[in-house]
Amino acid sequence: MSEQASSINPGQQGASEAEYGATYYSNYWGGGGPYERNERWLKFFGEVADGIIRDLHPTSVFDAGCAMGFLVEELHKRGVEAWGADISEYAISQVHESIAGYCRVASLTEPPGRRFDLITCIEVLEHVPPAEADQAIANLCGATDRLLLSTTPGDFGEPTHLNVQPPEWWAAKFAEHGFMRDLERDLSYLSPWAALYTRQEEPRAETVRRYDRAWWRLRREVSEVRESLLHSQERLAELEAGGGIGSRPDLLVELDQRNEEILKLRDLLIGKDAELGAAKGRAAAFEAQVMQRVNIKNQVYSKVPFLGTLSGLVRRLLATRH
Amino acid sequence: MSPRFSIITPVYETPPAVLRKMIRSVLHQSFQDWELCLVDDCSQAAGVHEILEAATSEDPRIRVAHRSDNGGIVVASNDALAMAGGEFVALLDHDDLLHPDALAHVANALDLNPEADYAYTDEDKVNPAGRHVHPFFKPDWSPERLRTQMYTCHLSVLRRSLVEEVGGFDPEFEGSQDWDLILRVTERARAIVHVPRVLYHWRILETSAAAAADAKPWAFEAGARAVQAHCDRTGFPAKVEMDPEDPGVLHLQPRLERQPLVSILIPTAGQAREVRFKPAVLVVNCVRSIVERSSYENYEIVVIFDDAIQPVILQELRDIAGDRLRLVRFTGPFDFSAKINLGALRSEGEQLLLLNDDIEVTTPEWIERMVMYSDSHRVGAVGGRLVWGDTRLQHVGVGFEEGLPNHTYRGYDGDFRGYANAVLIARDVLAVTGACLMTPRDVFEELGGLTTTLPVNFNDIDYCLKVHSSGRRIVYDPDLVLFHFESSTRDPVVEAWEVERMVDRWQQVAAVDPFGNPNMKHGLPRLSSHVSWARRRRPSLRRLRPAL
Numbered sequence: 001m002s003e004q005a006s007s008i009n010p011g012q013q014g015a016s017e018a019e020y021g022a023t024y025y026s027n028y029w030g031g032g033g034p035y036e037r038n039e040r041w042l043k044f045f046g047e048v049a050d051g052i053i054r055d056l057h058p059t060s061v062f063d064a065g066c067a068m069g070f071l072v073e074e075l076h077k078r079g080v081e082a083w084g085a086d087i088s089e090y091a092i093s094q095v096h097e098s099i100a101g102y103c104r105v106a107s108l109t110e111p112p113g114r115r116f117d118l119i120t121c122i123e124v125l126e127h128v129p130p131a132e133a134d135q136a137i138a139n140l141c142g143a144t145d146r147l148l149l150s151t152t153p154g155d156f157g158e159p160t161h162l163n164v165q166p167p168e169w170w171a172a173k174f175a176e177h178g179f180m181r182d183l184e185r186d187l188s189y190l191s192p193w194a195a196l197y198t199r200q201e202e203p204r205a206e207t208v209r210r211y212d213r214a215w216w217r218l219r220r221e222v223s224e225v226r227e228s229l230l231h232s233q234e235r236l237a238e239l240e241a242g243g244g245i246g247s248r249p250d251l252l253v254e255l256d257q258r259n260e261e262i263l264k265l266r267d268l269l270i271g272k273d274a275e276l277g278a279a280k281g282r283a284a285a286f287e288a289q290v291m292q293r294v295n296i297k298n299q300v301y302s303k304v305p306f307l308g309t310l311s312g313l314v315r316r317l318l319a320t321r322h
Numbered sequence: 323m324s325p326r327f328s329i330i331t332p333v334y335e336t337p338p339a340v341l342r343k344m345i346r347s348v349l350h351q352s353f354q355d356w357e358l359c360l361v362d363d364c365s366q367a368a369g370v371h372e373i374l375e376a377a378t379s380e381d382p383r384i385r386v387a388h389r390s391d392n393g394g395i396v397v398a399s400n401d402a403l404a405m406a407g408g409e410f411v412a413l414l415d416h417d418d419l420l421h422p423d424a425l426a427h428v429a430n431a432l433d434l435n436p437e438a439d440y441a442y443t444d445e446d447k448v449n450p451a452g453r454h455v456h457p458f459f460k461p462d463w464s465p466e467r468l469r470t471q472m473y474t475c476h477l478s479v480l481r482r483s484l485v486e487e488v489g490g491f492d493p494e495f496e497g498s499q500d501w502d503l504i505l506r507v508t509e510r511a512r513a514i515v516h517v518p519r520v521l522y523h524w525r526i527l528e529t530s531a532a533a534a535a536d537a538k539p540w541a542f543e544a545g546a547r548a549v550q551a552h553c554d555r556t557g558f559p560a561k562v563e564m565d566p567e568d569p570g571v572l573h574l575q576p577r578l579e580r581q582p583l584v585s586i587l588i589p590t591a592g593q594a595r596e597v598r599f600k601p602a603v604l605v606v607n608c609v610r611s612i613v614e615r616s617s618y619e620n621y622e623i624v625v626i627f628d629d630a631i632q633p634v635i636l637q638e639l640r641d642i643a644g645d646r647l648r649l650v651r652f653t654g655p656f657d658f659s660a661k662i663n664l665g666a667l668r669s670e671g672e673q674l675l676l677l678n679d680d681i682e683v684t685t686p687e688w689i690e691r692m693v694m695y696s697d698s699h700r701v702g703a704v705g706g707r708l709v710w711g712d713t714r715l716q717h718v719g720v721g722f723e724e725g726l727p728n729h730t731y732r733g734y735d736g737d738f739r740g741y742a743n744a745v746l747i748a749r750d751v752l753a754v755t756g757a758c759l760m761t762p763r764d765v766f767e768e769l770g771g772l773t774t775t776l777p778v779n780f781n782d783i784d785y786c787l788k789v790h791s792s793g794r795r796i797v798y799d800p801d802l803v804l805f806h807f808e809s810s811t812r813d814p815v816v817e818a819w820e821v822e823r824m825v826d827r828w829q830q831v832a833a834v835d836p837f838g839n840p841n842m843k844h845g846l847p848r849l850s851s852h853v854s855w856a857r858r859r860r861p862s863l864r865r866l867r868p869a870l
Contacts, residue, residue, distance in 0.1 A: 259667045260660075267770030270788050271827055278829040 019160055020088035025067075037096065041070050048122075049074035051189045056146065056196070058118035064140060065124025069095040069103040076102070085112065108136035112143040120148040122190065125170070126155075130163045134173070141177035141199075148187070149174075150194035167193060180207060183214040325383070326355040327425055328406030328482065332398030333362045333416045338369035340417045340525065345377045345384070347523075348414070353425035356412075358384045359405040363398040364391055396493040403482075403490050410441075412479045413500060417525045419448065420477065424521035428479050431515045439481040439511035440504070442474040443521040444839070450526060458742055459839035459847060463514040464750040466695075466797050469549055469558070470572045471747045472501040477522035480507050495548045497541030502548035509556060518840050542569040559694055571746050573801055576687060576694040584621040584689055584760075585671030586612065589652070589661035590679040592631035597682070597807055598711060603635055604807065605679040610642050618689035621675075624648045626665040628656075659772035659781045662756075666766055673697065674766050676782070678757040681708070682805040691802045692760035702769075702794030703761045703786050705754025706802030707745065709736055716806045718744070719751035719798035720783060721845060722835035725825060727753055727783045730845040741846050749798045752790055752835050756782025758804055765794065779820050787828045 026034040035041065048071060052058060058080060063071050066084025068091050075082035076099055084099075085106035086092055095103045106112075108124070109132050119140050128136050140147055153166050171181055179197040187194035200207070301307050329348055333341065348358050360374060374386045385405060389398060403411065410432070414420060428441050446457040460473055467473050478500065488506040495502040508514060542564060549572060550562040560574040590605040597607055609623055623643050627636065629651070639647055650668045652661050666674050673696055675689070685691065688706070695704045708717040713736035721730045731740060739745055756772070759782060769788045772781040786796050824832075841851035 256664065256667050260663055263663050263667075263767065263771040264774055265770070266768070267773045267775070267788075270770055270791075271773060271775065274787070274791065274827045274831065277831070278826060281830040281833075 021090050024088075024160070025091065025094075035067065037068060037070070037094065042074065045070040045074045046077075048190055049078055049080075051187070052118070052120070052148065053078055053080060055185065055187075056118055056148070058116075058146075060117045062112050062116040062119045062143065064108055064112070064119055064121040065127070066103055067091045069099055071120065071122070072102055073099050083112075083116070108132070108139060111139040114143065116144045118146045118148060119144040122148075122150045122194075123152065125149070125151045126161045126164050128163055133163055137173050138177065141174065141179060145199040147174070147179060147197045148190075148194065149197055150187075150191045152191075153193050167195065171195075171197075180210075183210055324407045324409065325357045326408055326429060327353075327357070327410050327412050327479065328408030329356055329358045329412045329414050329420075330399060330402035330406055331358065331360050331414045331416050332395055332402055333360050333365060333370065333374070334392070334395075334398065335365050335367045336370060336416045337367075337527075338373055340527070341370065341373050343419060344414070344416060345373070347419040347422070348384075349381060350422045351420065351425045352423050353429050355429075356383060356425055357406070357408060359402040360384065360386045361398045361402040361405070362386065362388045363393060363395070364389045394493070394496060396491045396496050396499045399491045399499065403485065406482060408482060410479050411482050411485060412477060414477070415524075417527055418476065419523040419525065421519075421521040421523070423519075424477055427517050427519055427521060428477070431517045432479075435513050435515045437513040438515045439484050439513065440507055441479045441515045441517060443477045443517040444519055444841075445476045445522040445524055446520050448523045448525045454523060455526075457520050457841070457847065457851070459518065459520075459841040459851065460516060461749070461839060462516045462518075462836040463508075464837060465508065466748045466750045466795070468505065468508065469552070469574065469748060470800075471743065472498065472504075472545060473742070474504060474516075475500065476524055478504060480504075481511075484510060495544045495551075497543075498545035498548050501545050502551070505548060505552040506555075509552070539569060546572055558698060568746075571743060574694070574748065576690040578690055578693060578697075580697075581618065581620040582672035582693065582697060583670060584618065584673045584675055584693065585666070585669035585763075586621060586623045586675045586677050587626065587662055587665040587669065588623065588677050588679050589626045589658060589665065590631070591628050591656075592635045593679070595680065595807060603638075606635060606638050606642070607807075608677070608679050608681055608683075609639055609647075611681075611683040613643055613646070615683045615686050616689055617686045618693075621689060622646050622648055622669060622671060624650060624665045624669045626650045626652050626661045628652055657774065657777040658756075659774045659777050662781075663771040663774070666763070666771060672763055674761050674763055676756050676759040676761070678806070678808075680807040681758055682807065684805060685801070685803050688802050688804065691799055695797045695799065696760045696762055700794050701762075701797055702765045702789030702792065703754055703759055703796040704799060705751075705759050705797070706799050706804055708755065708757060708804050708806040711805060711807055715745065716808065717755045717757065718800070719749060720753035720755065720786070721838050722752055722832045723838075723843060725829055725832045726821065727780070727824075727832075728844065729755070741842070744845060746800050748800060749837065750795050751798045751837050752796065752832065753783045753786035754796055754798055756785070757806055757808075758802075759785075761785075761789070765789065765792075768792070776820060776823060779816050780824050784824065784827065787831055791831050 025036065052061070052075070061072075061075055061080060061082040063069070063082060063084040066072055066086050067088070069084045069086075072082045072084040073096050082099075082102065084095075084103040085108075086103070087105065087107050089105050092103055092105045108128055112119070121140060125133065125136065149170060151170060152161070152164060154164065155161055156164050174180075174197045178199050178201065180200040180202070182196040182198055185196045187196060331344070336344075345358070348356070358377075360377075362370060362374060365371070371388075377384045378386050387401060387405060389401065393401075399413075410428075412425070412428070424443065428443065431441055432438050442460070444457065444459050446454050449455050458473075461467065464473075480503075484507055485503070488503070488510065490503070491499045492502055493499075546562050546564050552558070553560050553562060553574075558574075559576060559578050561577050563573045563575055565571040565573060588605060588608060592603060592605060594601050594603050596602070597604070605625065609625070612621075612623060623639075623646050625636075625639060625647065627649065636649060639649070648669060650665050652664055654660065662676055673693060675692065685706075692704045692706070695701050705717070705719065707715070710716050715731045715734045715736060715738060717729055718731050718740065720727045722728065731738060731745065769785065769792060771785075773784050773788075776784055789796055841847055
């Protein structure tokens with residue numbers, strides 16, 4: 001098989017050393033720092049292994065394109081038998097000693113050699129030249145009934161991404177081998193585009209039903225999301241326009257209260273001023289009345305002689321009586 | 323030394339008896355410091371010359387000039403003005419009479435107001451039989467009223483220096499030359515005083531303007547032009563139109579240069595009532611009439627509602643008013659003042675229009691009309707003519723009797739013209755109802771809005787008195803007609819404490835309504851006024867002022 005594969009792509013084995021050597025792994029991988037055996041990568045693959053075991057309960061796993069075998073290692077830690085293969089001799093040389101015997105150098109154009117309960121193929125197929133992709137898929141499909149595939153649909157920037165394809169392209173390829181996407185399975189812990197393909201010996205009607213069910217669910221979801229977005233926009237517009245019932249933020253309410261208090265105080269001030277004016281008017285009127293009486297008294301006193309003395313005597317008499 | 327008063331009187335074809343009586347009424351003045359400037363406008367009638375000659379020889383204060391041609395009343399009046407040397411000129415027509423104390427009372431009033439440049443008195447008419455009829459008891463100085471009615475007319479006494487400054491009588495307005503002159507004088511006068519006494523007797527002759535409204539149509543037309551010229555001079559944004567059926571009534575049609583944003587504040591509890599015998603939600607009816615009938619463009623409707631209101635009403639309002647609507651939720655117990663204040667704070671208009679929800683708009687230009695006044699100088703509040711569903715009058719301005727407000731002519735027939743056309747002409751008043759009231763926002767905020775110490779009654783009256791005491795004017799507009807569907811059989815319950823609070827605050831200001839008259843009550847002459855008016859025709863001040 002090795003000979004045959006080489007004849008299909010004579011430069012591949014040699015190229016792999018140039019393309020996927022130490023430099024590649026320390027510079028390119030994932031963009032989040034070098035790809036090496038560190039806590040970050042072990043934690044990530046630990047979580048992936050947890051997810052796989054939780055969702056799929058595999059009895060045996062083959063990680064096609066296992067690089068430094070982190071997933072194989074994490075699966076082993078969790079008691080799941082796992083094997084791996086990678087085209088890069090450098091990567092395989094970096095595999096941890098605990099799983100040294102489980103990982104080997106091999107091209108995907110070679111069949112894995114035995115059957116596995118589950119094959120994982122994580123961010124690998126986009127690296128396989130288009131001419132070899134069919135063979136690789138055929139090999140993978142021949143060795144299992146369940147295949148966990150994650151391959152980027154959009155990262156064209158990396159030079160080693162030789163075959164970046166949209167999800168439906170891969171789905172069609174696998175369908176040729178009787179593998180269908182499991183539409184119910186959520187694999188977002190691995191990547192947004194990860195998918196589980198399983199061998200389905202089902203009539204076409206069943207496939208259509210499954211796909212339609214998923215399509216309908218998504219369609220409803222979209223329309224609901226759109227509606228709620230529209231509602232949010234309306235609320236936003238209402239807030240901006242300042243209208244609507246009780247849609248004002250607290251600050252404006254407080255401002256209103258302050259302004260109301262200012263109005264009240266001004267009114268109170270003007271009111272008190274007016275009251276003062278009214279009181280002054282009453283006082284002036286009273287004073288005028290008093291003055292009038294005083295005038296009358298003075299006139300009377302000036303006209304009647306001795307009235308002042310007389311009234312003084314009367315007052316004194318009254319005082320002595322008491 | 324120049325006299326205090328120069329009485330100027332153009333003479334033309336005056337019946338001898340009438341002319342003699344006129345001159346005698348001047349000679350009998352208790353106040354002596356006057357001169358009488360008579361200009362004979364080339365009269366041909368027998369007796370005029372002789373009477374004038376006799377008068378000059380009788381008293382040196384009587385001066386006569388003769389024109390060689392007939393120049394008309396304006397030219398003759400200007401000639402008389404040129405002869406005058408007094409501090410003030412008094413306008414006396416050749417067939418009218420002065421009360422013996424006329425000059426004495428005016429002199430007293432001018433002494434009390436040294437800044438006064440113009441004084442006017444009440445007047446009555448003398449019919450051909452010699453009886454005194456139709457006393458005209460006038461309000462104090464009301465610039466708004468003078469724009470639609472020559473109400474000051476007789477007796478007018480003007481500071482001579484100011485008359486000369488404005489250029490005397492203008493032949494352009496012959497027939498209403500006195501209205502034009504007084505408009506031009508009052509535009510510049512520092513102070514204007516009113517003497518509330520009948521001191522001038524206007525004789526009704528067959529040819530006199532007092533006889534019939536149709537006698538001198540050109541005089542009315544000249545009056546309209548004089549007012550138009552006044553509006554143009556002072557920047558009052560209106561076009562003056564004569565009423566087609568009633569030439570004595572002028573209408574001011576708004577010609578606004580700008581349209582400031584108007585916030586219409588409508589507090590509501592969502593009540594329903596019968597409108598034209600059909601049950602209707604008042605606020606919906608009100609907002610619909612605004613949206614459908616208003617020709618003004620730049621306005622918003624602010625509805626201040628309680629929690630108790632049905633949501634369906636609010637939705638209906640949204641459907642009717644669309645983007646113009648602003649809804650403001652009010653929480654707390656019923657408080658008309660607080661509701662209006664909240665609505666004002668939550669709105670943005672330059673002008674605020676307080677409106678009850680039981681109002682229905684009929685005049686398409688109603689907002690323009692109010693802005694016309696409210697946007698001009700020193701006006702603090704504007705109200706209109708409100709009528710009930712059966713077109714009887716509900717509100718034509720508020721007067722004050724013994725310090726308490728009173729809706730003048732409330733319940734009168736819709737056709738009622740009022741005393742001296744009071745319903746049909748624009749007037750300054752002391753208060754207008756808050757059922758429909760426009761006020762500039764800056765004034766509203768400066769005065770503290772509606773008082774929350776009077777949450778139910780009198781808050782609008784209180785507001786108007788605040789406006790008045792801040793030196794601003796309050797205007798009643800007769801051509802702004804709105805329906806008010808308040809129950810005409812129900813009198814609002816006024817609590818004793820509310821009256822008390824009003825009195826406490828405004829006793830001093832409202833004790834005497836400047837736009838009323840001591841001889842008037844409820845907008846009409848008092849019964850007793852006829853007695854006092856007749857009694858006062860007898861001279862009384864002669865004893866107080868000895869001859870000089």
